[in-house]
Amino acid sequence: MNETDPIQNPTVEQPLSPWQLFWRRLKQRRFAMVGGVILIVLYLVALFAGFVAPYNYDRLDTNYSFHPPLWPKPAGFHLAIPRYEPGAGSFVYRVVPNDTKPLHFFIRGDEYKLFGLVPATIHLFGTGDEHYPVYLLGTDQFGRDVLSRLLYGSQISLSIGIIGILLSFTFGMIIGGISGYFSGWTDTVIMRLCELIMSIPALYLIISLRATFPPSMSSAQVYAMIIIILSFIGWASMARVIRGMALSLREQQFVLAARSLGQSHLRIIVRHILPNTFSYVIVAATLSVPYYILGEVVLSFLGVGIQEPNASWGNMLTAAQNTEYLRNFPWLLAPGAAIFITVLAFNFLGDGLRDAADTKSL
Amino acid sequence: MNLLEIKNLKMDFGKNADALRAVDGVSLTIGTGETVCLVGESGCGKTVTALSIARLVPTPPANYVGGEILLNGRDVLKMSNGELRSIRGGVVSYVFQEPGASLNPVFRIGNQIKESLKLHRPEKATNDEVIRLLKLVGIPAPESRIKNYPFEMSGGMQQRVMIAMALASEPKLLVADEPTTALDVTIQAQILDLLGELKQRLGMAILLITHNLGIVGDMADRVAVMYAGQIVELSPAKELLRRPLHPYTRALMASVPKLHGTAERLSAIPGNVPRIGNFPPGCRFAPRCPIAKPECSDKIPELVEVEAGRWVRCPFWKTP
Numbered sequence: 001m002n003e004t005d006p007i008q009n010p011t012v013e014q015p016l017s018p019w020q021l022f023w024r025r026l027k028q029r030r031f032a033m034v035g036g037v038i039l040i041v042l043y044l045v046a047l048f049a050g051f052v053a054p055y056n057y058d059r060l061d062t063n064y065s066f067h068p069p070l071w072p073k074p075a076g077f078h079l080a081i082p083r084y085e086p087g088a089g090s091f092v093y094r095v096v097p098n099d100t101k102p103l104h105f106f107i108r109g110d111e112y113k114l115f116g117l118v119p120a121t122i123h124l125f126g127t128g129d130e131h132y133p134v135y136l137l138g139t140d141q142f143g144r145d146v147l148s149r150l151l152y153g154s155q156i157s158l159s160i161g162i163i164g165i166l167l168s169f170t171f172g173m174i175i176g177g178i179s180g181y182f183s184g185w186t187d188t189v190i191m192r193l194c195e196l197i198m199s200i201p202a203l204y205l206i207i208s209l210r211a212t213f214p215p216s217m218s219s220a221q222v223y224a225m226i227i228i229i230l231s232f233i234g235w236a237s238m239a240r241v242i243r244g245m246a247l248s249l250r251e252q253q254f255v256l257a258a259r260s261l262g263q264s265h266l267r268i269i270v271r272h273i274l275p276n277t278f279s280y281v282i283v284a285a286t287l288s289v290p291y292y293i294l295g296e297v298v299l300s301f302l303g304v305g306i307q308e309p310n311a312s313w314g315n316m317l318t319a320a321q322n323t324e325y326l327r328n329f330p331w332l333l334a335p336g337a338a339i340f341i342t343v344l345a346f347n348f349l350g351d352g353l354r355d356a357a358d359t360k361s362l
Numbered sequence: 363m364n365l366l367e368i369k370n371l372k373m374d375f376g377k378n379a380d381a382l383r384a385v386d387g388v389s390l391t392i393g394t395g396e397t398v399c400l401v402g403e404s405g406c407g408k409t410v411t412a413l414s415i416a417r418l419v420p421t422p423p424a425n426y427v428g429g430e431i432l433l434n435g436r437d438v439l440k441m442s443n444g445e446l447r448s449i450r451g452g453v454v455s456y457v458f459q460e461p462g463a464s465l466n467p468v469f470r471i472g473n474q475i476k477e478s479l480k481l482h483r484p485e486k487a488t489n490d491e492v493i494r495l496l497k498l499v500g501i502p503a504p505e506s507r508i509k510n511y512p513f514e515m516s517g518g519m520q521q522r523v524m525i526a527m528a529l530a531s532e533p534k535l536l537v538a539d540e541p542t543t544a545l546d547v548t549i550q551a552q553i554l555d556l557l558g559e560l561k562q563r564l565g566m567a568i569l570l571i572t573h574n575l576g577i578v579g580d581m582a583d584r585v586a587v588m589y590a591g592q593i594v595e596l597s598p599a600k601e602l603l604r605r606p607l608h609p610y611t612r613a614l615m616a617s618v619p620k621l622h623g624t625a626e627r628l629s630a631i632p633g634n635v636p637r638i639g640n641f642p643p644g645c646r647f648a649p650r651c652p653i654a655k656p657e658c659s660d661k662i663p664e665l666v667e668v669e670a671g672r673w674v675r676c677p678f679w680k681t682p
Contacts, residue, residue, distance in 0.1 A: 253463035254464050261478050
């Protein structure tokens with residue numbers, strides 16, 4: 001027999017996998033790609049916050065409270081950092097003419113720990129002279145660099161979204177899967193519990209849950225507490241949707257086929273039901289991350305979240321509660337802008353993912 | 363000992379006053395390596411009977427009220443969940459009607475077959491064994507096919523994959539529930555040939571559910587004809603096709619289109635299958651039966667062996 005006979009030996013061309021098709025459709029959505037790139041940059045910067053930030057988040061410079069943002073000016077082949085000195089009146093600064101220092105890159109500065117482990121002193125930029133500070137976004141009332149605090153704060157604010165989603169969606173999917181797959185009284189009990197949690201306004205629930213934890217905790221404990229509180233509230237809505245999908249998926253013939261092969265209930269839920277909900281879950285997760293970021297902001301803003309001197313976007317905004325401050329020192333709102341950009345980027349990406357995951361819209 | 367012995371199986375949907383009897387006193391045996399066809403119109407209880415063999419009908423709503431199902435001599439209705447899981451696939455495997463719906467759309471077919479192997483023959487859960495199985499069911503270029511997703515295959519290929527999955531656990535009994543209904547005619551013939559060939563090679567028994575009398579002659583050793591939850595005729599296949607005894611079987615045979623002859627209209631059985639819970643008194647076929655007599659509505663006739671190996675649920679089967 002002829003080896004190259006196409007009927008006897010057909011060459012099967014490898015078609016695109018669902019993921020490849022998904023990626024191809026996603027690439028066509030420009031807003032989603034922009035959102036995705038912004039998020040990648042934000043998370044990379046958060047990961048290397050110690051390196052990118054010119055100072056430590058708790059470095060005080062009491063001579064320079066409410067220092068205005070300064071911008072380096074090009075001077076020859078380098079960027080020049082102007083020097084400010086206190087002027088007439090409190091928190092009024094003026095530029096010292098013709099007194100600049102060149103901006104250096106990869107310069108030695110405050111000691112920090114990269115990834116919280118590796119001690120390092122090299123920073124992305126700085127002047128190397130403490131009389132010429134680089135306060136790109138100004139300072140707060142204690143003279144702490146707003147940009148550095150923003151970067152350190154992003155570590156907390158951005159990671160809470162991801163970890164919170166992982167936690168609440170894992171629970172939501174498993175509990176919703178069990179609820180929908182078994183239905184009957186299991187379903188009734190779980191769903192009434194979900195409704196109970198969802199019926200309480202989230203803010204009251206957050207505050208009262210906060211009250212169940214001791215008032216003074218280390219920052220790591222507070223961090224874990226915030227994630228637990230937000231996940232505790234978040235799993236219910238996920239479980240409800242997954243339960244609905246599981247209810248319809250359990251009637252699918254491939255579930256019967258899996259049972260007819262002798263697979264256990266748990267394995268059918270995990271291997272056959274839940275993977276079929278992934279296209280929804282990925283979209284929902286992306287669109288829900290902002291709620292977790294905002295949840296942290298709310299808690300910290302109310303003073304029950306991340307505590308000073310640790311920085312988070314929420315507790316940095318606490319300083320912006322004072323209208324007097326806001327009028328005179330608008331740069332304190334920088335974390336608000338960061339939140340705005342992050343939330344918008346997540347929503348753009350989520351919308352694009354939804355369009356790409358929806359196979360009916362080609 | 364027979365591989366499968368269903369004795370007087372009675373199953374309701376619902377409980378007490380709302381109970382609807384879907385299977386009413388079905389008895390059926392299948393010997394090792396035997397092929398039995400279960401024939402009947404839609405809604406007559408074929409599929410629930412077949413699913414009951416591995417107790418796959420969810421309870422509730424289903425409710426077994428009587429009888430036993432002996433698989434290898436052990437009553438399936440009394441088994442624990444663990445035992446049930448080991449016989450599902452291990453002793454009896456299923457192939458369903460819609461091959462596209464029976465495969466999980468989000469997994470590659472190689473992984474799905476491997477899953478069946480992991481459950482019942484974990485030592486054989488390798489790509490090589492998957493390729494061997496795909497070759498066995500006649501899939502060309504199996505090495506590259508194992509990476510395919512179900513939607514990348516045709517219906518016939520999907521059904522072959524389902525058969526490979528069912529065979530992976532080396533069952534003694536393969537239950538094929540209308541395996542060709544969703545496929546076009548040429549593919550139907552291929553799948554049936556494949557089943558027949560596999561049966562010869564692997565020596566397993568087949569319970570083939572169909573509403574197509576045309577495939578009975580090629581495949582079956584024996585045929586059970588079901589009507590409204592009961593078996594009305596049980597007979598060796600060749601004799602049944604040559605000379606159907608029960609009026610319902612005769613009517614079914616008459617409604618199969620013939621290539622030769624001059625009939626202008628296809629003959630159809632008048633009326634509809636009675637709804638579950640709304641069965642007529644006495645013989646359930648009586649309202650549609652061309653030879654019905656008044657006494658047919660008095661009581662349900664017994665399934666009686668009228669000739670060697672031929673069982674009929676009609677006292678008037680001799681009436682032409």
